[in-house]
Amino acid sequence: MTPPTERPLTAMIDPAAGPPDCAAYERAGGWQATRNALGRLAPAGIIDMVTRSKLRGRGGAGFGTGQKWSFVPKEPAADRRKYLIANADEMEPGTFKDRLLLEGNPLQLIEGMILAAYGVQAGHGVIFLRGEYHLACARLHHAIGEAREKGWLGENILGSGFSFDIRVHSSAGRYICGEETALLTALEGRRATPRSKPPFPQTGGLWGAPSVVNNVETLCNLPHIITNGPEWFAGLGLGEDGGTKIYGVSGRVVKPGAWELPIGTPLRQIIEDHAGGMRPGYRLRALLPGGASTAFLDATAIDVAMDYGSVEKAGSRLGTGMAIILDDRTCPIGMIRNLEHFFAQESCGWCTPCRDGLPWVERLLDAIENGSGQEEDMDQLGRHARMLGAPGRTFCAHAPGAMAPLASGLKLFAADFAAHIQQGRCPQQPGA
Amino acid sequence: MLTAEAPLPAPVRAEILALAAREPHPRGAGVAALRLVQARFGWVSTAHLREVAGLLGMSADDLDGIATYFNLLFRRPVGRHVIMLCDSVSCWIMGRGPLCAHLCRTLGIKPGETTADNAITLLPTVCIGHCDHAPAMLVDDTLHGDVDTATLDRLIDTLRDTP
């Protein structure tokens, strides 16, 4: 027997050929996990395998997936309405990994959802898809239709007595919908305002029913964990965490892109070997390791292992694992201003510090970048970074996420801020 | 010619009622219903908004709160084609600013406006998940990457000629 692939998530993805249909998916090892699990393994056994696999959520927060599921009430799906929701809202700037999985192999997500739903005994599946992903939407609808036709979705799957079906909710473009409680509010047809916890979604989620929200990449790992075993999966990671991770790089590197690598791969290897290093004439100045809401790391941190614990120790977060590169010819203040424009625009407006604070931050950065910044503006920015950055001061994690690149940038680029204010202009061409 | 006046065509009303029927509460179909109307008419007029609200058992203001909340729901008419140029960080680094200026000059409009011939509306969008091919944009439902001024000029000519 050939050993299982070390790139399970992307093994079947071939952009030139398009996504596999049910038969091709099965030939390449798909549906094996569903056959092994449904009616043969106890739901609690699935949760236990996922816990032992050391899989942590790939949506940004990195919560243990098995642990998250363990809080769901245990009644069989037939006895209690429960939901399993795939978070496909991917709107974090710099992040393009879930699109790859959705377009490249939608059946893998569907099978992952079947397994997760069986584990927590949820009969209803929803894919919360961002409205801009038109190709992914068409491919998901097609794949769900085919899976239903072949009996992988619907009543009494494989004669196991377990019934589960999936529908796609196409959203209409708001970053905050990716926050899991705001996502639930959006699905209920309201403005996507986050909810206070408790109740946690696992006990009181969509329409009040127990609900699990997992990221697309998290769910896509499940077929492989069930087929090849949790120990195999845990062993794929280089450090503490289990499995592989889709890493990506954008900015002025030779070959921007995304690659599936063992979780814990050093950042240097990702940037130099896979992204081909910096473009000629550009030097690496700093980077956001995991999307717009992670803190800047400077170029000297490039040897950090890209797992949850190591990136945190280095002063940032793994986040989505999709790095954004700041080169030496791009103005760091311009970059931070761009980020804060995004966060100010995408604030849901529910709580005052975020709704009013983020636009203020954006205006201060505008002024500094345009040459009309004052010394006092720096104090004001520092105050905002402290006040909005601490968890618990705002209603959800949006504002602390927004402050991560600002707080780290104020320290790392102090000389650039000072030069802007002293010279009354941006010493570098923005975005040149 | 489709008009933005009520009533909605009967099949659209029926489809909205079917969407509402599969939700635990009809309002769960709000975004889907508004997207349906927009797919047909290009935008959501106040007359249509009121009618959809009635079908979902919501007040018009309640539904307008949803319609105005989402970036992709248009409460004003747009041109035959919509260009959404990404304004998020990777595209900014890779030069979306000069591209936007070029588009504005060529089209004679500012972001948020529609050309006089009603062919093209230009809007900014947040990251569209194509950052490895920045600068990126959506033209109607199609994703474009590695955009430069030459591709933009060709694209504008094509869009002006297509209905």
Ligand SMILES: Cc1cc2nc3c(=O)[nH]c(=O)nc-3n(C[C@H](O)[C@H](O)[C@H](O)COP(=O)(O)O)c2cc1C
């Ligand atoms: C402002 C904000 C936006 C978020 N956007 C997303 C998103 O687009 N996709 C996603 O999977 N998680 C997103 N998250 C994280 C989710 O709240 C949640 O933690 C995640 O979907 C859980 O899945 P996981 O445990 O599989 O990672 C966001 C969180 C915040 C605070």
Ligand code: SF4
């Ligand atoms: S922190 Fe921002 S996004 Fe979160 S609830 Fe408050 S206003 Fe909304």
Ligand code: FES
């Ligand atoms: S930043 Fe423009 S597509 Fe991601």
